[in-house]
Amino acid sequence: MPLLLRDAPRPEDEAEVRRIVTATGFFHDFEIEVAAELVRERLEKGLASGYRFLFADQGETVLGYACYGEIACTIGSFDLYWIAVDPAAQGQGLGHALMAGVEAEVRALSGRAIYAETSSKPQYHPTRAFYEKFGFTAVATLPDFYAPGDHKIIYSRLVG
Amino acid sequence: MPLLLRDAPRPEDEAEVRRIVTATGFFHDFEIEVAAELVRERLEKGLASGYRFLFADQGETVLGYACYGEIACTIGSFDLYWIAVDPAAQGQGLGHALMAGVEAEVRALSGRAIYAETSSKPQYHPTRAFYEKFGFTAVATLPDFYAPGDHKIIYSRLVG
Numbered sequence: 016m017p018l019l020l021r022d023a024p025r026p027e028d029e030a031e032v033r034r035i036v037t038a039t040g041f042f043h044d045f046e047i048e049v050a051a052e053l054v055r056e057r058l059e060k061g062l063a064s065g066y067r068f069l070f071a072d073q074g075e076t077v078l079g080y081a082c083y084g085e086i087a088c089t090i091g092s093f094d095l096y097w098i099a100v101d102p103a104a105q106g107q108g109l110g111h112a113l114m115a116g117v118e119a120e121v122r123a124l125s126g127r128a129i130y131a132e133t134s135s136k137p138q139y140h141p142t143r144a145f146y147e148k149f150g151f152t153a154v155a156t157l158p159d160f161y162a163p164g165d166h167k168i169i170y171s172r173l174v175g
Numbered sequence: 176m177p178l179l180l181r182d183a184p185r186p187e188d189e190a191e192v193r194r195i196v197t198a199t200g201f202f203h204d205f206e207i208e209v210a211a212e213l214v215r216e217r218l219e220k221g222l223a224s225g226y227r228f229l230f231a232d233q234g235e236t237v238l239g240y241a242c243y244g245e246i247a248c249t250i251g252s253f254d255l256y257w258i259a260v261d262p263a264a265q266g267q268g269l270g271h272a273l274m275a276g277v278e279a280e281v282r283a284l285s286g287r288a289i290y291a292e293t294s295s296k297p298q299y300h301p302t303r304a305f306y307e308k309f310g311f312t313a314v315a316t317l318p319d320f321y322a323p324g325d326h327k328i329i330y331s332r333l334v335g
Binding site for chain 1: 203205206209246247248249250251252287288290314315316317318319320321322323329331
């Protein structure tokens with residue numbers, strides 16, 4: 016079945032996002048709640064929420080998604096808040112398709128750069144490798160930001 | 176008249192915050208709207224908004240305020256979102272009183288560090304000098320974050 020990228024959120028996406036984010040095993044319960052809440056905010060407030068989505072659908076199933084948005088008080092800086100692919104569908108280029116879709120949309124919105132943040136902890140090595148594979152560069156580290164010994168690494172990628 | 180620090184927001188504070196932030200001359204219209212909106216969110220949602228306030232009152236008049244809060248998904252990292260003093264009341268130690276009050280409250284909440292962000296532009300030199308005076312250190316710079324040539328500087332201060 017073909018993969019379709021969709022930017023309009025549906026009410027069912029809240030449960031799909033919760034399922035995917037949980038399945039990755041990368042996130043704490045409170046982070047999973049944040050991921051689901053962003054879908055609700057987008058559904059309730061529309062683009063005024065500041066959150067944009069891209070869902071990778073196969074039939075009725077969501078296999079992955081990205082959540083991003085322009086950063087308030089900036090001209091052309093975007094945050095990539097979430098990008099996640101169902102573990103059962105990884106290794107098929109979905110991350111690449113989502114990232115390319117986000118970048119195309121950011122460029123269409125006159126965006127100049129995309130930022131992403133992650134933890135320095137060893138279990139986030141795949142996340143950091145993912146960003147680096149897609150041309151993101153670590154531009155700053157905030158020591159002990161998330162917790163003692165758990166640093167925040169800020170990545171950015173210029174949108175050419 | 177004595178200065179009183181107050182953490183419970185009142186409906187009148189939205190207009191007071193708008194007045195003070197506008198009077199400083201440091202902020203764009205859209206930033207002033209953000210400052211006012213944070214007061215509304217705090218009034219509507221209480222502490223669940225994630226925003227805490229400290230107002231420096233003299234009688235019925237607010238002379239300065241700070242807005243801060245724990246950063247989601249962190250253990251003990253706080254953001255100082257706003258700190259502003261009415262220009263007519265500057266030079267009397269109000270910034271110091273507000274900063275000391277915020278720090279005491281962050282410490283009481285088991286906070287480890289306070290973050291503040293500002294622009295690299297020359298007109299924000301007084302802001303940067305203010306943070307540095309209160310023991311904040313520039314820990315990261317994000318080039319061209321706000322706009323081309325307008326970098327974001329991230330400051331942090333450990334709460335001992």
